[in-house]
């Protein structure tokens with residue numbers, strides 16, 4: 608469904624959000640910068656990050672960091688979570704959100720209006736487990 612124009616957003620933020628919604632996967636600031644470079648929505652990398660931060664503050668975009676330090680952005684309406692390998696950084700999307708049906712009690716919310724959640728799991732992937740098991744052999 609094409610989301611209707613949000614009066615809280617300026618055109619550059621609309622453009623970034625549309626790009627994130629159209630993408631199959633999460634995008635880094637660099638990815639967004641590259642995707643917009645060819646069109647008339649071109650903007651500098653610092654501007655991309657500034658608007659992404661403002662979209663986060665509006666609860667429309669969330670961000671997660673890979674072990675490499677790279678930040679990946681996605682629209683918050685996409686309820687996706689990942690397993691990430693702390694060794695090689697490979698990342699796998701979970702088929703289901705494990706906390707989708709979790710609701711906070713009013714007392715826990717302390718007057719907050721919940722907008723979105725994040726959840727990530729970190730561990731060792733199959734390849735790294737096998738390699739580390741191999742390293743331990745004499």
Ligand SMILES: [Zn+2]
Pocket residue numbers: 692693694695696697731732733734735736
């Ligand atoms: Zn790994």
Ligand SMILES: [Zn+2]
Pocket residue numbers: 686687688704705706707724726
């Ligand atoms: Zn979720």
